Amino acid sequence: MQVSTARAVALPLLVVAASLRSLGADGYLIQVDSAFGPRIATSHVSFYAPVQLLVDALQVVFGGQWAGRFYAAGTLFLVGFAAMVLLRRLPWYAQMCGGLLAMLNPFVYDRLVGGQWGVVGAIAGLLFVVAAWRRMRDHPGRGSAIAISAAIIATLMFSADFAGMLFVLGIGLCFFSSMWRDPKFRLWTLTGLGATAVIALYGVIPFVFGTGPGTYTQVASFTVADFASFRTTAAPDLGVIPALIGLYGEWSERLATYVVADQQYSWWFVSAAALSACAVIGGLFSGEHRWMLGVGVIGIAISAVTATAQGLQWMTDIVHQVPIVAAFREPQKWDALWLVALIVLVPAAISGASGQIGRSWATRRAIASAMVVVVLAATLAPSGWTALLDTSRVVTPVQYPSSWYAAATFMAHGVDPRVRVAVLPWHEYEELSFVGRPSADPAEVFFPGTLAVSSDPELPGAPASDPIEAASRSGLHCALAEALRGQGISITLVLQDTIDGAQTADALLTCGFAPRFTTTDVVVLRDTMT
Template structure:
């Protein structure tokens, strides 16, 4: 098969596998499932820029979705990005296999595609609603390839590397993913070679890609450190019949036992993990023989092994103590506490190992048959990744009240406080599935929230008692006046009445009459009363906004991030057009 035919096969297989996962989400409705929240339109509020009282955990993600949703329905934006992430993860793995193991041919590349898309990491992060982490996963193989070219010949390869790093840094965690790959593939080798210039350029590329959340973290009023108690809650979890190390080696181990495919909640998890590891282990001898001639194999192997081992160590008693100390004292270290997500760093070498397995077995059987066997061992043991992870990840249609409320609240009219307080919800429309409150994404003004998380009845990341969010929450639960809220910058109280079985620590509200909500605050004006939501206005609020300098600075950082991607796409397109022109007879 020629080069173009091989490329077409890689793209086609990536699209087919990705479609098998996300097809039901292309319903025209919206995600409202755990951390995954999409809305018809979102807005560039201070919160979306990473400014305000909460850590910049979703920057530049929220800004990008808000900007795109001005021209395309927000539900389509999120599902489109999710689908694109899976496709690019597969294509990147296929191209990496082609580059490092050209003798394995198209069959080996297709096995690499299957490993990159069809694995427990993808399933668990979709079930947790962390769809944006898939974008970080998608960038890994592309960053490795661009980094290899940049350190070898420089030039426009640096532009390509910067663009892929920016894509990966769609979230702060994704930014850490690509930073690790750049350090392993570019920084360490050039430091050992005493080549200062490429080392400095590589560091600059990583900083540029992560600029939005780095700038926002410097400007936000949120605490720079995190609750050490969350380390125990978010530690990697062993699957049935497997230890923590083996679970992580099988690309699983998410802390939330409810965010696991059904097939991995029973003894079958051991069979599925064994199948994946057999494919990877079969290719290891080929990788060992080539590691000296192809240093990138050695570097990606080191990243994968170290990531899995460190994640396992972080789940032990001493590991939790060390990590707890880090997140409690080192700014930004809270990104490390959900340790199992870093098994994504093993995916590139696993994909290449799968291609190597096809090459090895292909000595005795046709490579197409070897690839088919490898793909079957990867896909068949995880059947419930298909169709929205067995139908658990699904879309919903928002009740009409949400549209009415969104239209009623203009920009710059004061922040919103929700009743009940907190961010976790179980709405009727989701069938009781836990989700985040969509108000912060749907409304034109920020929602005052402290960012506290309730896991198994335990609260972590609770805001300081003197914070604006904590004071506003006390007023709407314990009592106060509209003037008290107005002084805090609150212009609206949103009462969400239609949900059931609220998580521990929240309060079920009822609406016995027209705007007769059980909010113990006097002086509020009723604006809307519907079956799902009641909206009350706080007269004359003192509007709290980030300074013009802070907003301009964060906007500049986001635009620089976007420009990095756009320039990378333009450069790659120009290069491709030149190649096509030169290939013409």
């Protein structure tokens, strides 16, 4: 194994061990956008299906407790590994600075604590795309074509939302980092891209013709409420653009469920400005990658588009004409392009400045050392140490209470698995006491049977997406019971360990439902009127 490759493995492993040291605790990972339990979640045919199949296989072999750990730790490792593979030709100190920057930044931190581990994996995919393209330019051939195709498909598998970013990045690579006059480069590049287009049909076809989550049908249903809810979060006192330059701004920062460095440290922008300045210097010294500054700026601009009332109106008007644009309802993901630019250009600044400024070896060494210190300080303070200290406080396994296991045993033996059972309260996200913060409702990965669960995020200003949700919001007496009957549901599983769980159970008990099983936190009710 080459020394640069060994570093590409060792450094990410160390960062993963430090950031996710909490994974040694017993229990399952339950985050805002990911929940694991003893059962495998229902999957859908989509771009994400191969990743879901891999996670399911891990759960079959190792159990849900370990599948979540492997997924979270694996994607964090992958983004660091991808960065260091891309930078392997640079001096070791520049390579390691790039690896740390790739893993310890606010963009990755926000997604990691929120359970958006597919997004973290997609960032690694973008880095692998750049690395594969560079390989094609230097060594065009079958292996390089396979590498390009695999990197693009892997990015889409982790997050189909990155399709637009792949397009913008690909345009930059085609125009500024290619050798189209070389017939061998032209042949194998077009072959790789053609193969990618064919392989991608496995996700395109169900997106276009399917129904349900992750399809065009769902995307076309998004409204202005979606764009308003998922808009970029402004930095305190500075606004949206500085937040995006610093790789902050993810919508969940507004929930205040985890520590965010730009809200804790008033001087955070000094570090962001230092890294940005290094990226500009890297662009000056590295003509090969100077174009990535433009790609990064495009990412920042798109990320900010819905943060203003005018931008929100523009996006709404565009979506009315071109509904598929609604797939990018969370525009801050485009800030990933700026992150990729930083990962490439900041190490290039360290390497380029040390090699082009000063004639003596001592001078070059002093310059390189000074830049390494600046980059490390700007990476670690404050966002890096926030990630190192606080990731483990949020990404922590929790144990399901014994009452849940008792209810699951009853469901397995006392309820026909073919009968639909509604999980109430009817929320996609719950705040369970044993989790301690808002999270995805984990009932589907815990209880056996055919479960009917909510897929409505209940965004402010958005209409109810189904009759049960509409009845839940109405507050009318027996409206929920009638809605359940209208859907042919006669059995409900009520999680009383939630904000409105006990109230929901009481409402059904007064409208013809009776308990079949009761524990401290869970009650199973049956409709006596059907």
